[in-house]
Amino acid sequence: xxxxxxxxxxxxxxxxxxLVLFIINLxxxxxxxxxxxxxxxxxxxxxxxxxxxxxxxxxxxxMTLVIATRGIDLSVGAVxxxxxxxxxxxxxxxxxxxxxxTVAVAVIVALLIALVLGLWNGFLVAVLGIQxxxxxxxxxxxxxxxxxxxxxxxxxxVNSPPFKVIGSGFVLGIPVSVVIAVVIFTAAALLTRRTxxxxxxxxxxxxxxxxxxxxxRSRGLLITVYTFSAFSAAIAGLILTSNQTAADxxxxxxxxxxxxxxxxxxxxTSLAGGRYxxxxxxxxxxxxxxxxxxxxxxxxxxxxxxxxKAAVVTAVCLLQxxxxxxxxxxxxxxxxxxxxxxxxxxxxxxx
Amino acid sequence: xxxKMIGAVAVGAFLxxxxxxxxxxxxxxxxxxxxxxxxxxxxxxxxxxxxxxTANTKDIQxxxxxxxxxxxxxxxxxxxxxxxxxxxxxxxxGVDVIAFSxxxxxxxxxxxxxxxxxxxxxxxxxxxxxxxxDSLYVSxxxxxxxxxxxxxxxxxxxxxxxxxDPVKIIQLExxxxxxxxxxxxxxxxxxxxxxxxxxxxxxxxxxxxxxGGKQVTEALLKSNPDATLIFAHNDDMGLGAIEAVExxxxxxxxxxxxxxxDAVKDGMKALSDxxxxxxxxxxxxxGKQLVDIVKKVVAGESVEKRILTEExxxxxxxxxxxxxxxxx
Numbered sequence: 295x296x297x298x299x300x301x302x303x304x305x306x307x308x309x310x311x312x313l314v315l316f317i318i319n320l321x322x323x324x325x326x327x328x329x330x331x332x333x334x335x336x337x338x339x340x341x342x343x344x345x346x347x348x349x350x351x352x353x354x355x356x357m358t359l360v361i362a363t364r365g366i367d368l369s370v371g372a373v374x375x376x377x378x379x380x381x382x383x384x385x386x387x388x389x390x391x392x393x394x395x396t397v398a399v400a401v402i403v404a405l406l407i408a409l410v411l412g413l414w415n416g417f418l419v420a421v422l423g424i425q426x427x428x429x430x431x432x433x434x435x436x437x438x439x440x441x442x443x444x445x446x447x448x449x450x451x452v453n454s455p456p457f458k459v460i461g462s463g464f465v466l467g468i469p470v471s472v473v474i475a476v477v478i479f480t481a482a483a484l485l486t487r488r489t490x491x492x493x494x495x496x497x498x499x500x501x502x503x504x505x506x507x508x509x510x511r512s513r514g515l516l517i518t519v520y521t522f523s524a525f526s527a528a529i530a531g532l533i534l535t536s537n538q539t540a541a542d543x544x545x546x547x548x549x550x551x552x553x554x555x556x557x558x559x560x561x562x563t564s565l566a567g568g569r570y571x572x573x574x575x576x577x578x579x580x581x582x583x584x585x586x587x588x589x590x591x592x593x594x595x596x597x598x599x600x601x602x603k604a605a606v607v608t609a610v611c612l613l614q615x616x617x618x619x620x621x622x623x624x625x626x627x628x629x630x631x632x633x634x635x636x637x638x639x640x641x642x643x644x645x
Numbered sequence: 646x647x648x649k650m651i652g653a654v655a656v657g658a659f660l661x662x663x664x665x666x667x668x669x670x671x672x673x674x675x676x677x678x679x680x681x682x683x684x685x686x687x688x689x690x691x692x693x694x695x696x697x698x699t700a701n702t703k704d705i706q707x708x709x710x711x712x713x714x715x716x717x718x719x720x721x722x723x724x725x726x727x728x729x730x731x732x733x734x735x736x737x738x739g740v741d742v743i744a745f746s747x748x749x750x751x752x753x754x755x756x757x758x759x760x761x762x763x764x765x766x767x768x769x770x771x772x773x774x775x776x777x778x779d780s781l782y783v784s785x786x787x788x789x790x791x792x793x794x795x796x797x798x799x800x801x802x803x804x805x806x807x808x809x810d811p812v813k814i815i816q817l818e819x820x821x822x823x824x825x826x827x828x829x830x831x832x833x834x835x836x837x838x839x840x841x842x843x844x845x846x847x848x849x850x851x852x853x854x855x856x857g858g859k860q861v862t863e864a865l866l867k868s869n870p871d872a873t874l875i876f877a878h879n880d881d882m883g884l885g886a887i888e889a890v891e892x893x894x895x896x897x898x899x900x901x902x903x904x905x906x907d908a909v910k911d912g913m914k915a916l917s918d919x920x921x922x923x924x925x926x927x928x929x930x931x932g933k934q935l936v937d938i939v940k941k942v943v944a945g946e947s948v949e950k951r952i953l954t955e956e957x958x959x960x961x962x963x964x965x966x967x968x969x970x971x972x973x
Contacts, residue, residue, distance in 0.1 A: 326867075
């Protein structure tokens with residue numbers, strides 16, 4: 295990849311921002327990159343970032359596909375809370391909360407309920423033609439209420455070792471939540487990029503009517519992406535709930551829809567639909583989680599945290615905007631003036 | 646068209662009926678003693694962010710149910726705007742008394758002024774507001790958070806009195822701007838500052854939640870590996886911290902001592918198991934006291950501006966003894 299292609303890549307600035315955040319962390323805390331094995335598992339700041347960022351990434355993968363169809367799913371946070379509430383109340387209600395069977399039933403029921411919720415979202419958007427932001431807003435508000443009803447307004451603390459594994463366990467020294475995130479990410483990438491599915495999703499995002507007339511079953515595709523989004527939200531909800539060993543209907547997944555949308559946007563996927571980058575979403579999710587860790591390691595006072603995060607996000611968005619990129623391009627061309635060869639090469643690669 | 650008109654007339658009549666009701670109850674409250682069943686109290690709760698809060702909610706609901714008064718309850722999900730909305734709706738409904746636990750300390754003057762103008766007395770529970778005009782509420786029922794912080798600090802001073810090496814402390818703060826977070830930090834700092842060996846090496850907010858406490862502790866333990874004490878502003882963050890300490894290969898309660906405030910059941914269990922070292926109680930069971938205040942206010946009697954809830958502290962042994970009879 296030559297220099298100009300690297301600059302014009304939408305991933306360039308997010309990756310730069312991620313590296314800058316890593317360097318800030320390294321300066322504030324020299325042991326930032328150190329990885330050790332403690333109690334038979336990996337231990338280090340990078341592991342924490344991957345582990346705590348996993349739920350956001352999982353939701354952001356679903357969100358990417360939804361946004362690619364020019365939609366949005368605001369209900370993911372509520373679905374997180376419902377999945378956690380359902381799983382915890384099943385585990386608490388069973389005579390053997392510690393048995394693997396109980397936990398398996400709890401997880402499967404939670405995921406099935408999420409599929410139904412996803413179908414509901416898809417039905418509202420694809421069949422009834424309600425605008426996605428409104429359609430999913432319904433579940434965003436009502437869903438958290440439903441989660442409160444399931445938990446009866448209480449924080450349900452579960453003491454179930456198999457359930458705890460989902461959010462805080464390790465497989466071969468790697469956090470289980472990271473393994474789950476990698477599996478979902480890879481599956482989504484292979485399914486949509488190794489087949490025509492991704493292209494079809496993008497075509498629906500560009501023009502649903504035209505793609506329908508071209509023979510794309512846009513209705514089915516829309517229902518599928520919303521269902522997948524709810525499914526991934528439920529998995530993230532189970533991870534979050536298991537990580538804190540309690541279902542907290544009010545706080546589990548609160549504002550995670552915004553983090554997920556931000557991850558997608560930082561990754562260069564346009565909210566206008568029609569184009570998406572799962573790799574970009576991965577970088578976006580990592581930027582967001584690293585940002586959180588940076589606040590702690592650098593010791594930014596809690597009062598200033600929001601401002602700091604806003605500044606970083608604003609910087610990424612400004613750097614990514616087409617206008618800024620065009621300005622950068624003009625600036626580089628003016629530097630390269632007098633070397634006609636470079637200029638033509640650049641033009642060619644841009645077009 | 647006719648159908649629309651009938652609808653409009655019906656709505657108008659309904660609205661008239663509503664205003665009729667509220668004026669009637671308005672004159673009623675000015676008169677002599679009301680039957681408990683006629684007293685309507687609007688309570689705007691913060692949310693259900695912790696086990697403490699749910700115990701608080703339940704106790705208040707139970708106490709009002711037992712008293713026979715009508716309680717209108719709303720959950721603000723930790724957002725000030727929701728709480729203001731709830732209070733405004735109580736004002737419109739013309740309740741007799743409004744009680745609420747403010748999410749944050751500031752920004753209440755306007756809505757409290759509205760309540761005052763409507764002649765509805767306001768009782769603050771558990772958390773205070775920061776306002777120059779203390780005529781905006783009749784009473785504040787709750788714990789003294791500064792004292793709680795001081796009690797926690799005092800235990801730390803006693804625990805390390807024979808040690809001369811620096812004691813490095815990580816503080817897990819509550820929601821930024823909330824009264825308990827500000828006051829507990831202040832009370833704690835007041836007591837430990839007498840001895841320079843106590844150093845708060847890092848202080849971050851964990852939003853009073855378990856997930857927050859865990860994530861903050863994970864990060865802070867890495868950047869401050871020599872910390873030996875964690876002071877969490879509530880049990881839930883302390884419980885999150887325990888998991889982070891264990892994940893870091895250290896023993897909570899031994900390698901890293903943990904002091905928290907609240908004494909909810911899960912926290913007391915951890916204290917009894919030796920994973921927490923000391924808990925300062927902050928009792929959520931103030932329903933009965935609130936009912937008494939409401940009765941007095943409605944009857945036109947004067948109440949004290951500041952009423953404290955009764956509280957104690959727990960060591961590991963005391964927790965083991967207290968657990969079987971713990972209500973929340």
